[in-house]
Each structure stands twice: as structure tokens, then as C-alpha cells.
Amino acid sequence: MSVICIIAGILCLIYFILLFLYSGLTTVFYLIWPLLSAGFLLSGYLFRIRFFQRLPKPVRIGLLLFLSVCLVFFLGVEGMILRGSFTMPKEPQDYVIVLGAHVRSTGPSRALALRLDKAYEYAAEHPDTTLIVSGGQGSNEPCPESRAMKQYLVEAGLPEERIVEESASTNTRENLLFSRALIPEGASVGIISNDFHICRAVHLARKLGYPSVSGIPAKSDLATQPTNLLREFFAVVKDFWLTR
Numbered sequence: 001m002s003v004i005c006i007i008a009g010i011l012c013l014i015y016f017i018l019l020f021l022y023s024g025l026t027t028v029f030y031l032i033w034p035l036l037s038a039g040f041l042l043s044g045y046l047f048r049i050r051f052f053q054r055l056p057k058p059v060r061i062g063l064l065l066f067l068s069v070c071l072v073f074f075l076g077v078e079g080m081i082l083r084g085s086f087t088m089p090k091e092p093q094d095y096v097i098v099l100g101a102h103v104r105s106t107g108p109s110r111a112l113a114l115r116l117d118k119a120y121e122y123a124a125e126h127p128d129t130t131l132i133v134s135g136g137q138g139s140n141e142p143c144p145e146s147r148a149m150k151q152y153l154v155e156a157g158l159p160e161e162r163i164v165e166e167s168a169s170t171n172t173r174e175n176l177l178f179s180r181a182l183i184p185e186g187a188s189v190g191i192i193s194n195d196f197h198i199c200r201a202v203h204l205a206r207k208l209g210y211p212s213v214s215g216i217p218a219k220s221d222l223a224t225q226p227t228n229l230l231r232e233f234f235a236v237v238k239d240f241w242l243t244r
Contacts, residue, residue: 002047010041015226019104022170022223026102029231044200076232084199089214092126093190096216097179099201100135100145101194108148109193110221116152118218119192131158134166148173172197176205188212194220196228198242200236 016033025031046052054058098119101112108116119131132151134147144167154160163183169175183189189210193200198215205213220228239242 002044004166005040005044005047009037009044011038012040017223019227021085030227033227037240047140048157077204077236078229081196081229081232081236082139083201084215085195085217087198087202087215087217089216091188093129093214093216094187095130095132095183096122097132097134097175098149098151099175099191099193099197100133100234102138103135103141103143103145105142105146108152111224112145112149113152114194114220115192115218116149116156118216120153120156122160122190122192122216123153130162130164132162132166132179134169134179136167136174138170147207173204173208174200175202176208176210180208180210185213188214190214192216192218194218194228195199196225196232197219200232200239203235203236204239 012033016030016037019030019033052063055063089166096119098115101115102109103112107113119133121244123129123131123221133146133149133153135149136145146165146167150160150163153163166182168177169178189205189212191198191205193201193211193215195217198217201214202215
């Protein structure tokens with residue numbers, strides 16, 4: 001176990017360095033990787049000095065049970081997230097909401113561009129579908145996300161009249177809440193986001209009263225996917241707890 005923990009700690013640290021070189025410290029959540037590295041390395045040291053073997057047997061059993069429950073819970077939530085990554089609606093959707101993401105001075109971020117590429121692909125295959133591009137303007141963004149999203153799609157060749165803007169939202173819940181006001185009763189609705197985000201987005205939509213909603217997963221940036229999946233675990237737990 002000592003060797004396994006030390007290897008895991010080194011891998012976490014290497015991944016953090018590669019992540020930082022790839023995209024910079026774009027979110028504080030990236031710091032979880034050096035923290036995990038420190039935790040694994042400390043655990044490896046404690047195993048090496050046989051610290052856990054010196055603990056009373058009831059404490060060791062309780063600690064093992066606790067860690068086992070945490071692992072099963074973590075894997076269960078990640079399984080839900082991954083399952084959402086492969087869902088697709090069986091029928092064409094009347095409206096498709098494209099959830100916003102960060103916009104830079106040079107245009108949509110990589111994550112947002114992947115969502116928009118999927119939106120264009122879906123709209124091209126389903127000519128009767130209307131797109132709702134949803135996202136307001138953050139303090140570090142040059143314009144509302146919806147404006148940059150619409151411009152991206154129009155420049156790609158999608159007719160402007162097929163795109164509706166929702167430019168007031170600041171998070172996923174507001175994306176869905178404000179977009180719902182733009183959708184007629186009885187219309188079927190799809191949600192486009194990066195694959196790791198679909199599970200939570202569809203859950204929120206159903207809790208907000210969408211009668212017919214499906215996820216349409218877009219690809220994710222492979223380099224940041226481990227971070228996205230780990231962060232989404234905490235986001236899913238929080239949102240499922242708050243919307244019980």
C-alpha cells in the first residue's frame with residue numbers, strides 16, 4: 001500500500017504540472033491535485049512506518065469501513081455522470097438549449113466551442129430545431145456568452161433566425177430557468193453541454209419543471225477531463241442535495 005500511495009501521489013503532482021502548463025490556473029479547483037498528492041504521499045509514509053497497524057483494531061475496522069463507503073459512493077456518483085455522457089434523445093427536439101461557458105477576448109473557450117460545434121451539428125441534422133444560446137456576461141468576460149455563442153454559430157453557417165439568445169443567466173440553474181420562459185408549452189427540449197455536465201443539467205431541468213427534456217452531450221477536452229469529472233462529483237452531490 002505504501003508504494004501504491006506514493007505512486008498515486010506522484011501521478012497527481014505530475015498531472016497538476018501538466019494541467020498548469022496546458023491551461024494555466026484557470027480555476028482554484030486545480031489546486032485539489034497538489035492537495036491529493038500531499039495526502040497520498042503522507043498516507044504512503046504512514047503505511048511505511050506501519051502507523052495504521054499500531055492503531056486499535058476497532059479504529060482500523062471503522063476507518064476501513066468509512067473509506068469503503070466513501071469509495072462506493074464516489075464510484076456510484078461518477079457512474080451516474082458517465083452514464084449521462086452517452087445519452088442521446090431518440091426523437092428530434094423542438095428546442096435545444098446550449099449552456100454557456102467562459103468567453104475570452106479571443107472568443108469562446110475550448111469547452112464552449114465544443115458545445116457550439118455539437119449544437120451546429122445537431123441543428124444541421126434537424127432543420128426544424130430552434131437553438132437557445134444561454135449565458136450572461138461574467139466580470140472577466142468581454143461580452144455576454146450568448147452573444148459570442150450566436151456569433152460563432154452564425155459564422156459557421158447557421159441561419160440567424162434559428163438562434164434565440166438568453167443573456168441574463170449566471171449559472172446552470174439560471175440557464176435553464178430563464179430559457180424555459182422562451183419555450184412554448186409542450187415542446188420537447190434538449191440540453192447541450194460537455195458530456196460530464198449532462199447528468200446534472202438534466203436533473204436540474206426536471207426539478208425546474210421541464211416536462212420533456214433530454215441531454216445531448218458534446219465532447220470534452222481530454223486534458224482537463226479528470227479535473228472535470230472530479231469537480232462534477234462535488235457539484236452533483238451539492239445539486240442533488242439542494243433539490244431533494
